[in-house]
Amino acid sequence: MPNFFEDNEDLKFNFDRLDLRKIIDLKENEFAEADDYDYAPHDHEDARDNYRRVLSLVGDLSANFIEPRAEDVDLEEARYENGEVHYPRGTAEALGRLADADLMGFTLPRRYGGLNMPTVTYAMAIEMVSRADAALMTIFGLQDIAETIHDFADDALKDAYLPQFAEGSVTGAMVLTEPDAGSDLQAVATSAQPEENGDEAGTWRINGVKRFITNGCGDVLLVLARSEPGSRDGRGLSLFLVEKGEGVRVRRIEEKLGIHGSPTCEIQFTNAPAKLIGRRKRGLTTYVMALMNGARLAIAAQALGIAEAAYRAALDFAHSREQFGRPILRFPAVYEILADMQTKIEGCRALLCETGRVVDLEKCYGQRVEQMDRSDPEYREARTTQREYAKLAKALTPMSKFYACEIVNEVTSDAIQVHGGSGYMRDYPVERYFRDARITNIYEGTTQLQVVAAIGCILSGDLAPYFEEMRRREYDRPLGTLGKQLGRILDRLDKCVAFVKKKNSREYTDLHARRIVEIAVDAWIGHLLLEQAVVKEKKQITAKHFITRAAAQADARARLVTSGDQTLIRKYETVLEGT
Amino acid sequence: MGYKIVVCAKQVPDTREISGDAMKADGTLNRSALPAIFNPEDKNALEMALELRDRYGGKVTVITMGPPRAAEILRESLEMGADDVVLLTDRGFAVADTLATSYTIGRAVERTGGADIILCGRQAIDGDTAQIGPQLAGRLGIGQATYVTEVLDLADRTARVKRMIQGGFEVLECRLPLLMTVPDQANEPRPPRAKLIMKYKRARAPWELASQVDPDGGLPEDDLARKLGEIEYALAQKDLLIHEWDGQAIAADMERTGYDGSPTRVMKIEPAVLKKTEHKRVEPTEQGLAELIHELAEDHVLG
Numbered sequence: 001m002p003n004f005f006e007d008n009e010d011l012k013f014n015f016d017r018l019d020l021r022k023i024i025d026l027k028e029n030e031f032a033e034a035d036d037y038d039y040a041p042h043d044h045e046d047a048r049d050n051y052r053r054v055l056s057l058v059g060d061l062s063a064n065f066i067e068p069r070a071e072d073v074d075l076e077e078a079r080y081e082n083g084e085v086h087y088p089r090g091t092a093e094a095l096g097r098l099a100d101a102d103l104m105g106f107t108l109p110r111r112y113g114g115l116n117m118p119t120v121t122y123a124m125a126i127e128m129v130s131r132a133d134a135a136l137m138t139i140f141g142l143q144d145i146a147e148t149i150h151d152f153a154d155d156a157l158k159d160a161y162l163p164q165f166a167e168g169s170v171t172g173a174m175v176l177t178e179p180d181a182g183s184d185l186q187a188v189a190t191s192a193q194p195e196e197n198g199d200e201a202g203t204w205r206i207n208g209v210k211r212f213i214t215n216g217c218g219d220v221l222l223v224l225a226r227s228e229p230g231s232r233d234g235r236g237l238s239l240f241l242v243e244k245g246e247g248v249r250v251r252r253i254e255e256k257l258g259i260h261g262s263p264t265c266e267i268q269f270t271n272a273p274a275k276l277i278g279r280r281k282r283g284l285t286t287y288v289m290a291l292m293n294g295a296r297l298a299i300a301a302q303a304l305g306i307a308e309a310a311y312r313a314a315l316d317f318a319h320s321r322e323q324f325g326r327p328i329l330r331f332p333a334v335y336e337i338l339a340d341m342q343t344k345i346e347g348c349r350a351l352l353c354e355t356g357r358v359v360d361l362e363k364c365y366g367q368r369v370e371q372m373d374r375s376d377p378e379y380r381e382a383r384t385t386q387r388e389y390a391k392l393a394k395a396l397t398p399m400s401k402f403y404a405c406e407i408v409n410e411v412t413s414d415a416i417q418v419h420g421g422s423g424y425m426r427d428y429p430v431e432r433y434f435r436d437a438r439i440t441n442i443y444e445g446t447t448q449l450q451v452v453a454a455i456g457c458i459l460s461g462d463l464a465p466y467f468e469e470m471r472r473r474e475y476d477r478p479l480g481t482l483g484k485q486l487g488r489i490l491d492r493l494d495k496c497v498a499f500v501k502k503k504n505s506r507e508y509t510d511l512h513a514r515r516i517v518e519i520a521v522d523a524w525i526g527h528l529l530l531e532q533a534v535v536k537e538k539k540q541i542t543a544k545h546f547i548t549r550a551a552a553q554a555d556a557r558a559r560l561v562t563s564g565d566q567t568l569i570r571k572y573e574t575v576l577e578g579t
Numbered sequence: 580m581g582y583k584i585v586v587c588a589k590q591v592p593d594t595r596e597i598s599g600d601a602m603k604a605d606g607t608l609n610r611s612a613l614p615a616i617f618n619p620e621d622k623n624a625l626e627m628a629l630e631l632r633d634r635y636g637g638k639v640t641v642i643t644m645g646p647p648r649a650a651e652i653l654r655e656s657l658e659m660g661a662d663d664v665v666l667l668t669d670r671g672f673a674v675a676d677t678l679a680t681s682y683t684i685g686r687a688v689e690r691t692g693g694a695d696i697i698l699c700g701r702q703a704i705d706g707d708t709a710q711i712g713p714q715l716a717g718r719l720g721i722g723q724a725t726y727v728t729e730v731l732d733l734a735d736r737t738a739r740v741k742r743m744i745q746g747g748f749e750v751l752e753c754r755l756p757l758l759m760t761v762p763d764q765a766n767e768p769r770p771p772r773a774k775l776i777m778k779y780k781r782a783r784a785p786w787e788l789a790s791q792v793d794p795d796g797g798l799p800e801d802d803l804a805r806k807l808g809e810i811e812y813a814l815a816q817k818d819l820l821i822h823e824w825d826g827q828a829i830a831a832d833m834e835r836t837g838y839d840g841s842p843t844r845v846m847k848i849e850p851a852v853l854k855k856t857e858h859k860r861v862e863p864t865e866q867g868l869a870e871l872i873h874e875l876a877e878d879h880v881l882g
Contacts, residue, residue, distance in 0.1 A: 038778045038817065038818075039773075039774040039775070039777035039778045040777075041777070049780070050776075050777045050780075053773075053776050053777070053780065054773045054776065054777075057770060057771060057773060057776060060770065061770050065767075065770070097769070097770060100769055100770065100772065101769075101770040101771065101772055101773055102772045102773035102774045102775075103773055115773055115774070115777075
């Protein structure tokens, strides 16, 4: 029987290498639940073994239940009839299976029926589900909605909704975007008013229209709305929980390029009853930011899963397709494409795992700090550690999403290229992967917004100590040369950062931000692949392939960044007009 | 109160994973070269049992006969949601043909206090005899329906079931107690549940414990017995001890079990070597393909 975990050596390698000790310590709190729940672990090894078994279960379901339905899901598409949204049959069946297998409360605490597993393992599960059916991920991968309720809502809301999420009897949606508020969520106009007596803990009423809402037909909606009349920016927005039903109407669903199984809804709210989540005015600034960060990691994992599927299809095809008397795999022009695809995927997976691990540490320390008394002698240290991980997570999350969602577009396009004319036809799945991939660098923050988030962290110097550590790391032969090349990439990065800082022009920095972020991401991945190469010989080749190309690209990018050329800034309109 | 449902399951070598060393020189199966799995159609039987329990209430008990490692499929059964499992294991049960096997399982079913419904997979992928189900019904003197794909209704100790027949299906009304055999067309077995995996991965049968506690066989018997007793007690407290019954436990007449109880004798095994002798050209047309498919279906290569 195929299994998307067991058949993926690199995924297993990354899982086995994950240092989960601290995370398990903090999440399991000295294994305090072992006596209360028969499925709680007794020690570290037990917890790891549980994670591995659950990932293998996800791999089994993905390969044997979800993937065989994916083509039909794509053809059937989500439908809108008489005011109701219907999932394709395969989607509904797959959701039923995932719920039956206890997989819809992956990271939620056991108290609410969840599995209490780390985010990094959830990301691995998302990768496998997306490899099977990218559209299904938009529902399976929305578990951050429950997590947001868990992290910020009051106990009454948690007790009411979280068990339903964990058992898979409800699905959710993040209801943020509006026709005039896309990337710029500060412009959200949907209004929220407390009912007559004005008690903010009571019922609120929501009015407005939301657009492009993934799974907007879900049962539990987290709605960003303006609770402070007259306010204009993000500080006037709060987050609300609205149940499907009274005052909530899906007006239409979109016809899309890809992820056909996932309904993208336009929702009209007319005096819809709502509950405030957490505190007023913190909707965008705190809660949605946290929700989006989780979702960004999930989308990065989705992208990685699609890339994995596309690479495997391309590799299979290149083995079996013969032209000029030999398999096309034997031609340099083809094997280089495939090698690039695979190297990007392995680099991406390494970065994603590292990001997931850091996000887990941030969350775990955050919860620990919350539970601690300020007078506790360890409080300060825990608080400092949490802040450090938060800083790192804030940088690595957009870097991961940026990288994964860009390379999946390249990888799926290349997969079609390897297939030649056949890849352009519906007979092969690669055209679907290509279509499904295209949304990933748009939703949950476009690539351009990930660059904005990442460049801030790079220019602020938050990452400098980490880069410095990478530079100082010495590798034994034969990795020494690669270590030096990595050092050169880091030199280029420093040079670029120093240059734009000295230039001190917002527009110039914005123009080159992507190039700088690309150098930083490549350096980080190069470092991770080198570390992998230390323990696994086969990875030496992967690291070399990645770092030599990254070094050449860093040179070219740095040359542009440090050119100081202002032509485009001054004359872009002339260029756009044409001649 | 609900129905007492027993599922008979077998651990089999995965004959779908045949590799070069799957056969010994004498033409018999090299079991150690193949992964041991839950016989696929027994899983369909278990799925049907779990669905019946979910719909009508009751309790599902899975019984398997085999060496201690067959406990593996009992853990799988628990992870899918079975309520109880029994491992029938005894050196005296070994090398049983279907007559001896159905006798032994029949004794075990009686030991459980009898069943309203017994479900078996249509056949096992190692022997392909499809005899255990019907023989067991005969042995227990209860009715049987083979090739059942669906239980349409269950009320007043009568089941209305749909069974596959050549070229179609028929609907039968059967009195309980009833034995049914289930083909793979019946359903798609449910996945194990993550929480049950985490719980039951620790479930063990006593025989498995013995090799775990004393892998080299060096412990004095008293020490071993005491140690095992402690572990078994702790597991039983957590509902993690798999029932293990030997010949004595099911009051079996050992003349009728295992090799002694099996009149079948394998006289000779002839490996069938398939050789390419001729080839046939299929025209790449609708008709050519239709003919090919028809021929493959006739030869049971397909379907």
